[in-house]
Amino acid sequence: MSHGSGGQMTAKLINDIFFKHFQNDILLKAEDSAVLDMNGKIAFTTDSFVVEPLEFNGGDIGKLAVCGTVNDLISVGARPLYLTCGFIIGEGFSIEQLERIVISMSETAKEAGVKIVAGDTKVIETKGLFINTSGIGDVISSVSISNSKKGSKIIVTGNLGEHQASIMSARMGIENNIKSDVAPLIGLANIFEKLQNSPKNIDNSEISKTAIQTMRDITRGGLVTVLHELCEKSNCGVLIYEKKIPVCNEVKGFCDILGLEPIYMANEGKMLIVVEEKYADKVLEFVKNCLYCENATIVGEITDGSDVILKTLIGGERILSPLYSEGLPRIC
Amino acid sequence: MDIEKIKKYLKNYSNKIKIMEVCGTHTSVIRKSGIKDLLSDNINLVSGPGCPVCVTSVFYIDKLIELSKEYIILTFGDMVKVKGSKKSLADISNKIVLYNPMQAIDLALQNPTKKYCFAAVGFETTLPIYALMLEKCPDNLKLLTSLKSIIPALEYICDNEKTIDAFLAPGHVCAVIGAKPFYSLAEKYKKPIIITGFSPLHILLSIYTAIQMFELKNYSVKNLYKNVVKENGNENALALIDKHFHIADDYWRGIGIIKNSAYVFDDDFNVNNIEDIIETKIDGCRCTDVILGRINPIECPLFRKFCTPLNAIGPCMVSSEGACGIVYS
Numbered sequence A: 001m002s003h004g005s006g007g008q009m010t011a012k013l014i015n016d017i018f019f020k021h022f023q024n025d026i027l028l029k030a031e032d033s034a035v036l037d038m039n040g041k042i043a044f045t046t047d048s049f050v051v052e053p054l055e056f057n058g059g060d061i062g063k064l065a066v067c068g069t070v071n072d073l074i075s076v077g078a079r080p081l082y083l084t085c086g087f088i089i090g091e092g093f094s095i096e097q098l099e100r101i102v103i104s105m106s107e108t109a110k111e112a113g114v115k116i117v118a119g120d121t122k123v124i125e126t127k128g129l130f131i132n133t134s135g136i137g138d139v140i141s142s143v144s145i146s147n148s149k150k151g152s153k154i155i156v157t158g159n160l161g162e163h164q165a166s167i168m169s170a171r172m173g174i175e176n177n178i179k180s181d182v183a184p185l186i187g188l189a190n191i192f193e194k195l196q197n198s199p200k201n202i203d204n205s206e207i208s209k210t211a212i213q214t215m216r217d218i219t220r221g222g223l224v225t226v227l228h229e230l231c232e233k234s235n236c237g238v239l240i241y242e243k244k245i246p247v248c249n250e251v252k253g254f255c256d257i258l259g260l261e262p263i264y265m266a267n268e269g270k271m272l273i274v275v276e277e278k279y280a281d282k283v284l285e286f287v288k289n290c291l292y293c294e295n296a297t298i299v300g301e302i303t304d305g306s307d308v309i310l311k312t313l314i315g316g317e318r319i320l321s322p323l324y325s326e327g328l329p330r331i332c
Numbered sequence B: 001m002d003i004e005k006i007k008k009y010l011k012n013y014s015n016k017i018k019i020m021e022v023c024g025t026h027t028s029v030i031r032k033s034g035i036k037d038l039l040s041d042n043i044n045l046v047s048g049p050g051c052p053v054c055v056t057s058v059f060y061i062d063k064l065i066e067l068s069k070e071y072i073i074l075t076f077g078d079m080v081k082v083k084g085s086k087k088s089l090a091d092i093s094n095k096i097v098l099y100n101p102m103q104a105i106d107l108a109l110q111n112p113t114k115k116y117c118f119a120a121v122g123f124e125t126t127l128p129i130y131a132l133m134l135e136k137c138p139d140n141l142k143l144l145t146s147l148k149s150i151i152p153a154l155e156y157i158c159d160n161e162k163t164i165d166a167f168l169a170p171g172h173v174c175a176v177i178g179a180k181p182f183y184s185l186a187e188k189y190k191k192p193i194i195i196t197g198f199s200p201l202h203i204l205l206s207i208y209t210a211i212q213m214f215e216l217k218n219y220s221v222k223n224l225y226k227n228v229v230k231e232n233g234n235e236n237a238l239a240l241i242d243k244h245f246h247i248a249d250d251y252w253r254g255i256g257i258i259k260n261s262a263y264v265f266d267d268d269f270n271v272n273n274i275e276d277i278i279e280t281k282i283d284g285c286r287c288t289d290v291i292l293g294r295i296n297p298i299e300c301p302l303f304r305k306f307c308t309p310l311n312a313i314g315p316c317m318v319s320s321e322g323a324c325g326i327v328y329s
Helices: A008-022 A061-074 A095-112 A162-172 A186-197 A222-234 A249-258 A277-288 B003-012 B024-032 B058-067 B102-110 B127-136 B150-160 B171-177 B180-189 B200-215 B235-244 B287-291 B323-328
Strands: A042-049 A078-090 A115-124 A129-139 A153-156 A212-217 A237-241 A271-275 A297-303 A308-311 A317-319 B017-023 B043-050 B072-076 B095-098 B116-122 B141-148 B166-169 B193-195 B221-223 B246-252 B256-264
Touching (some): A008 A115, A042 A061, A061 A129, A078 A186, A186 A277, A222 A308, A271 A277, A277 A297, B003 B200, B024 B171, B024 B200, B043 B287, B058 B072, B058 B116, B058 B141, B072 B102, B127 B235, B150 B256, B166 B200, B171 B235, B193 B200
Parallel strands (some): B017 B043, B017 B166, B116 B141, B166 B193
Antiparallel strands (some): A042 A129, A078 A129, A153 A271
């Protein structure tokens, strides 16, 4: 508990772990607040992370805490710049594990090009580790969940369900090679910049600056949940094709056994992008060249209905309802 | 015959037929793959009693809650929200949700001073695993069983519900018990019975086969899942079941007592007199009619209006394998 007292032990923890790994000019000033240079519109978001287990195949709570906030900023068309992080640490938590998680955060932040400029630490009697991150980014493009127009195409940036399958495997003691997809999708922010500065694609035909109408981080609740939010806010319907939904074979097998559906499962490094129909193939080409997005594909389109409809492999249509509870494995 | 011709036949079928898919997983695949969209309105698919959560008695839940005063209850997630007479397992804290029955053994071995009770619920599909558990069970782990046999339930339905014309037999159960136990059923009640797998195409083909057999008055068993279901089933699994369990009468939620429909074992916690079970009827809830194939979930007056997965009134809404829960989603 003394690490949370605010005294010397707290200072030691901050110096030995947080300052050591997160170091940057703003943080090391150790002021009560970070002072930032910002121009124009900024995007600002916050998220708390409480995952169990703390370390899993493909990532850990630290990487998750950076990627979650970074991707939330990107999905409103912003370039992520600065993060803050709050650590709530359970008494007796291993310093080695804490340092591993902090290193992981620091590496992910570097990859995403963001600085961790302020932080806070508390020690509590409950076991575990909880992290909150807030983030600020420069708004480059005006995309919005309310902007999707009828006829536009829906891109999903990669295979679905991997984060949830990885976490569930760890919790259930199932051995497999499924890795969480947790990743900072910084390449997508680059696309906005590219469209903004020189809206040309590789064969020199022009892409409108407003070609991308909506972006949304596909996290808890999965693709279907995001599509429902989209329908409500953009006042539209959606048609997606089962045969187009990208899912890797291992996740497919995992879901078949447990009766889960990848379209309802959580991801931590996937984005939904709605693009004006005539630019869809070109934007897809850009997206596929981004790191972590090589399996991007067009999964469907915006309709003038109000439901989220899945055209099934066998040719039937199914209305996809919102997720109403956690996916629980079935008995038989 | 190619699939497009089958689809066309099914879309244009003009006689009335009612087919019961016994297994909850079949109901789920039918829903998820949009199969009903491909069928003529004359083909009525109804769900059967093949969701173990839906037919587990109120008494069983009450017993688990009573045992939770002394034991840590180990259960699958599906069971948590099912209501007993007053409470559900969601209302007690002394429980752990498991994903795999064998986790129960690990827990009991790792914590020898704690006492555990595993809620062993299921049909023949899960029996071999429970039999294996019994072989390794440490003293601090007990089982409270509600293990049911599907054939007596189908006999009950055939005796009491005359409107069902054909059955899709549950593929997973058949993998254990084999095709043979269905022969006498098909013959006695004059119903085509199709053993089928779980891909949408498989199910579509089995609906087509059921209709063909019904039209030809061919009342026999057709095994379309031969790569998994053998005539005599899985003989090793059956031997294991035989070694540990014997048959008894059982109480089915919404139905009542069905003779010879339970698997029990000697040290079973479930020492109750099922004759004494009186279940209170829930006003308006028509889960009984749903699992007996009398109605589709949407015909229940509570469905969607009062009974939803977040506020499940009847057991068919609780489970991911329950007909109402599946139709709702």
